[in-house]
Amino acid sequence: METNNLSTKLVEIREKTIEYFNIEEEYMYEHRLLFYITPDEDIKNKFKNYYIELKKIGNFYPFLDREGKRFRITIVEGTKQPEAKRQIPLILLIATLFTATIDGYLNAYNPVYHEIISNYNPITTLVLYVISIMGIVGIHELGHKYALNKYGIRADWPKFIPGVPGILPTFGAVISQREPAVNRDALFDIGMAGPISGFIITIIVSLYSTITVPIISQQKFNILIKKYGEGTPIPVPLIYILLQDYIRPLSPHQVVIMTPILWATIIGFFITGLNLLPAWQLDGGHMARAFAGERYHSILTMISILILFLMRFWLMAALVLGLYLMSGGRSARPLDDISPLSTTRKILFIIMLILAILCLPSF
Numbered sequence: 407m408e409t410n411n412l413s414t415k416l417v418e419i420r421e422k423t424i425e426y427f428n429i430e431e432e433y434m435y436e437h438r439l440l441f442y443i444t445p446d447e448d449i450k451n452k453f454k455n456y457y458i459e460l461k462k463i464g465n466f467y468p469f470l471d472r473e474g475k476r477f478r479i480t481i482v483e484g485t486k487q488p489e490a491k492r493q494i495p496l497i498l499l500i501a502t503l504f505t506a507t508i509d510g511y512l513n514a515y516n517p518v519y520h521e522i523i524s525n526y527n528p529i530t531t532l533v534l535y536v537i538s539i540m541g542i543v544g545i546h547e548l549g550h551k552y553a554l555n556k557y558g559i560r561a562d563w564p565k566f567i568p569g570v571p572g573i574l575p576t577f578g579a580v581i582s583q584r585e586p587a588v589n590r591d592a593l594f595d596i597g598m599a600g601p602i603s604g605f606i607i608t609i610i611v612s613l614y615s616t617i618t619v620p621i622i623s624q625q626k627f628n629i630l631i632k633k634y635g636e637g638t639p640i641p642v643p644l645i646y647i648l649l650q651d652y653i654r655p656l657s658p659h660q661v662v663i664m665t666p667i668l669w670a671t672i673i674g675f676f677i678t679g680l681n682l683l684p685a686w687q688l689d690g691g692h693m694a695r696a697f698a699g700e701r702y703h704s705i706l707t708m709i710s711i712l713i714l715f716l717m718r719f720w721l722m723a724a725l726v727l728g729l730y731l732m733s734g735g736r737s738a739r740p741l742d743d744i745s746p747l748s749t750t751r752k753i754l755f756i757i758m759l760i761l762a763i764l765c766l767p768s769f
Contacts, residue, residue: 412437412483418463419481426456430476439481442473449477450589450745457588457741461558467586470742477744487584495563502566502576503540509575510535513666518634522620522663531666538611538670539575542604542677547579549603550689553596560584578677589742590696594751597692598758601681605761608674612646615667616653627661640664641767643675648764672767679765680722682758685710686730687738690762695737696747697755703737717766 416439423429428444446452453470460466465484470477514531547564554561561584567577587593622630656662684694684706691710695703707730714723747755 415464415466416481419460419466422456422459422463423479426452426459427479437483439479441479441481443477443479445475445477450591450742453742453745454588458558468741470744472744484585492563495565498566498568501568502543502579503536505568505571506536506539506575507532508571509569510539510666512572513669518630518663519620519665521630522622522626535666535670538667539673542607542611542670542674543576543579545607546600546604546677546681547581549599549601550581550596552603553599554581554583557588557592557596559587559592559596574673578681583738586738587740589740589745590747591745591751593738593740594693594696594747594755597689597696598754601678601689601758604674604681605678605765608671608678611667611674612649612671613653615665615671616646616649619654619665619668620663621654621656621660622663624659624661627663637664640669640672642672643679643765643767645675645761645764646671675765676767679762679767682762682765683710683713684759685726686733688726690758692738693755693758695739697752699743700737700739704735707735717768719766 416434416437419439420432423439423441423443427441427446429441430444431442433440449470453468457468460468460481465486467482467484469480469482471480472478510532514528514535519526519528519531543566544564551561551564562582564579564581566579569576583596587596650656650662662668681689682693684690684697684703686707688710691703691707694706698706707726711723711727711730714720714726
């Protein structure tokens with residue numbers, strides 16, 4: 407940016423700052439503006455409107471912090487980021503569809519289902535499985551996209567992460583956010599929007615799974631074991647067990663047989679539970695940062711990693727710990743890091759923590 411043009415914009419920013427706040431001191435260094443302002447009871451709404459006005463001037467971001475008993479606004483010019491290549495999200499989406507389809511094929515074409523399910527159609531099961539998996543992950547990311555658009559935050563389209571057929575069809579998806587959230591409320595909403603959206607779809611899939619899952623006697627199950635060998639026990643989240651007990655309770659001598667749709671349900675709950683943990687830059691980590699601030703966010707991250715270890719998700723715990731350490735423990739901070747989270751959102755945070763535990767599979 408040319409020096410004269412930048413100087414003009416900085417003058418405009420100063421005028422807008424005077425319009426919204428009472429300036430006690432001001433400084434300029436390295437093309438940055440620094441204002442010390444008088445604390446205000448209505449700082450959250452004023453700052454939000456102030457930020458909207460600054461966006462009209464140019465690519466400038468005001469960071470509101472507390473320095474002792476004083477409030478400080480630091481104006482930083484945003485760097486120009488290259489436009490994301492649109493074909494990459496599409497390629498990753500196709501790749502994830504492929505891994506989900508192969509995984510669905512490996513699960514659906516199982517001779518056991520022909521013995522215990524009348525008129526079993528593996529093609530129908532395969533299609534429903536792929537729709538369930540892609541729907542859970544896709545709606546999760548669209549939830550984030552909706553919240554980002556609601557707050558006027560620029561972000562790329564979600565990038566799906568292909569999985570390993572036979573193990574996990576997808577490792578979820580990520581959205582690259584190009585601007586910070588304006589305050590803690592916005593940071594919380596953006597973090598929560600994805601898991602809640604994906605959770606709703608998972609509940610729909612789980613209801614279908616609960617109604618249609620084959621339930622057989624222990625005697626018949628023992629016959630299947632002799633014929634096909636013992637399968638691998640799959641840990642099921644508590645929330646699904648509660649749904650099963652409510653909709654189709656089992657007798658002491660009955661066994662539920664894992665189906666592809668039930669597997670999709672478990673994956674959906676696992677994605678929700680994992681993302682709701684208040685760790686690092688997971689969705690729950692963003693909510694934790696909004697709820698507790700930077701210092702306690704680090705403590706909650708370590709607690710979350712410990713929970714993953716105790717629940718035997720060693721690889722995931724090691725991955726989160728490694729990424730946390732590699733990032734230097736950085737968290738996603740909002741522009742306004744002074745205004746507290748709303749009371750309603752504080753209550754929602756506690757509910758989300760409970761939901762996380764209910765959704766994680768237990769061994």
